[in-house]
Amino acid sequence: MSQKECPSCALEVAQDADECPYCQYEFPDDPGNISYFIILLMIGLLLLWMLF
Ligand SMILES: [Zn+2]
Numbered sequence: 001m002s003q004k005e006c007p008s009c010a011l012e013v014a015q016d017a018d019e020c021p022y023c024q025y026e027f028p029d030d031p032g033n034i035s036y037f038i039i040l041l042m043i044g045l046l047l048l049w050m051l052f
Pocket of ligand 1 (some may be wrong): 007009022025
């Protein structure tokens with residue numbers, strides 16, 4: 001099932017929930033996108049470093 005654990009109250013909430021229905025903890029927006037961007041940036045820098 002697509003559920004995640006609330007870091008504030010440790011209860012299971014829906015994976016796509018923006019905030020916890022129990023304690024109103026707000027989940028951060030798409031943290032995966034930021035890491036994906038950083039990985040792309042690192043690969044780009046590595047390629048530049050290898051070329052020059
Ligand atoms: Zn909660």
